[in-house]
Amino acid sequence: xxxxxxxxxxxxxxxxxxxxxxxxxxxxxxxxxxxxxxxxxxxxxxxxxxxxxxxxxxxxxxxxxxxxxxxxxxxxxxxxxxxxxxxxxxxxxxxxxxxxxxxxxxxxxxxxxxxxxxxxxxxxxxxxxxxxxxxxxxxxxxxxxxxxxxxxxxxxxxxxxxxxxxxxxxxxxxxxxxxxxxxxxxxxxx
Numbered sequence: 001x002x003x004x005x006x007x008x009x010x011x012x013x014x015x016x017x018x019x020x021x022x023x024x025x026x027x028x029x030x031x032x033x034x035x036x037x038x039x040x041x042x043x044x045x046x047x048x049x050x051x052x053x054x055x056x057x058x059x060x061x062x063x064x065x066x067x068x069x070x071x072x073x074x075x076x077x078x079x080x081x082x083x084x085x086x087x088x089x090x091x092x093x094x095x096x097x098x099x100x101x102x103x104x105x106x107x108x109x110x111x112x113x114x115x116x117x118x119x120x121x122x123x124x125x126x127x128x129x130x131x132x133x134x135x136x137x138x139x140x141x142x143x144x145x146x147x148x149x150x151x152x153x154x155x156x157x158x159x160x161x162x163x164x165x166x167x168x169x170x171x172x173x174x175x176x177x178x179x180x181x182x183x184x185x186x187x188x189x190x
Contacts, residue, residue, distance in 0.1 A: 033081075034165040038098035038131065038158070044166045045076030046083050048183035050090035050140050059125035063115065063146075067108075067125050073134045077183050081168050084176035085147045092138035093154050093166050099132030107157040108137050112170075113150040147172060 035042045053071025073094070083091045097104075109124045129135040137154055141147055149172040156164035171179060 032165065032167045034162065035095070036161065036163045038101045039095050039163050040098055042093065042095045042164065042166075043076065043079060044081065044091075044093045044154075044168075045079035046089055046091035047074060047138070048077045048180065049088055050138070052140060052142075059123075061120070061125060062123040063119050064142075069127070073136065074138070078179075081166070082179060083152070083168050083170045084179040085141060085149055085170040085172045086176050086180065087141050087144070087147070089180075090138045090140040091168060091170075092136060093156075093164060094134055094136045095156070095164055096134055097129055097131045097163075101129075101131040103128055103130050104158060105129075106135075106163070109153075109155040109157065110137070110139060111153040111155075112139075113148045113152075115145045115148055119145070149176075 033042070033044070052068055053074075054068040055070055056066045057069045059065065059067040076094075083089070105126050106129050107124055108127050109122060111122045114121055127135070127137075135156075137156070139146075139152070139154070149170050152168045152170050154164070154166050154168070155162060
């Protein structure tokens with residue numbers, strides 16, 4: 001910065017730039033939530049010490065080639081869109097659709113940063129939802145290659161119609177460990 005600028009003006013310019021930078025960071029960490037009919041209720045968050053449930057089922061359009069189906073309805077330990085990218089953590093969405101839709105096939109989609117060469121950045125598979133009951137989609141950090149920070153998005157399509165969209169930000173390092181402080185004491189990773 002030129003020396004001819006008055007120190008007070010220099011401080012004001014620096015403060016304005018700092019405020020713009022912090023505002024930009026806050027905007028980037030805010031997640032977008034979208035739900036459409038027939039969705040009647042919706043929540044999202046993470047489970048601090050996830051224990052996989054259900055049975056494995058083939059899902060060729062995913063990196064693992066499989067997904068888990070079934071299992072009980074889980075409660076999120078922490079509701080929110082900022083996720084600790086640590087082994088054993090799962091995050092996701094839960095929603096209930098209008099009972100009048102009966103059973104419908106939907107497409108679950110997850111978009112995430114690259115895991116590296118040869119990996120999909122958008123994964124999808126069909127899933128059956130039943131109106132009036134809880135449907136869920138969780139991503140479980142099971143393998144080290146999945147621990148990728150950045151923007152993640154989960155979507156649900158009924159036919160060609162987007163009925164659920166939730167953006168998340170996954171954090172690594174000290175930020176991830178700090179997010180674990182919100183976990184209940186009995187749900188902490190060992």
